[in-house]
Amino acid sequence: MSLDIVQLADGGADGPALVRRAPFRDGRGQFSRLFAREELAAEGLGFEIVHVNHSATIGKGTIRGFHYQKPPHGEIKLVSCIRGAVLDVAVDIRPGSPRRFRALSAELSAGNATAMLIPDGFAHGFQALTEEVELIYLHSAAYVADAADGYRFDDPAIGFDWPLQPANLSERDRNWPLTGERAR
């Protein structure tokens, strides 16, 4: 059982990657590996898991994000969808990056057994494509509430075109300052 790891095109060698699981299926159902540090390390993407989170979202069209933790609490995230389907999005927010504010996206679903690895320096968000979705997050750093920050889902500098009408955003996610309102 191994993971198929592919960098997202146009994301650069240090950009997001898709991690496809190879579920073992038999008459009882299926078994799949969510994480293999040595296999990710072989691709230069290995990390130590510090926190594991689970989020359950109701409402097709719901958007969570874009979130990241400010330095020095930046983190790598491996996001897996275990129920329903989401459009998962990683936004390059690295100062000086030639791809700054470029958003890369991929559909993650329980059916396609695909996770997205979001490197430090990228903000993360997703939109629910089904009425109910559940995600598992593997984080390389601990959650630090004071370091939590975000970009607005409709920030013109990012200009991401969500596939569904944005819905059900938290008060915080509706009110992140726009890029133009921030100190560079």
Ligand SMILES: Cc1cn([C@H]2C[C@H](O)[C@@H](COP(=O)(O)OP(=O)(O)O[C@H]3O[C@H](C)C(=O)[C@H](O)[C@H]3O)O2)c(=O)[nH]c1=O
């Ligand atoms: C991430 C996190 C959150 N929390 C608390 C903070 C809030 O009181 C509550 C919900 O947090 P938040 O509103 O940030 O949850 P989401 O909007 O689903 O954000 C998550 O989804 C987006 C798309 C992400 O990429 C983030 O990693 C993650 O924060 O859990 C914790 O106690 N520990 C944690 O590690």
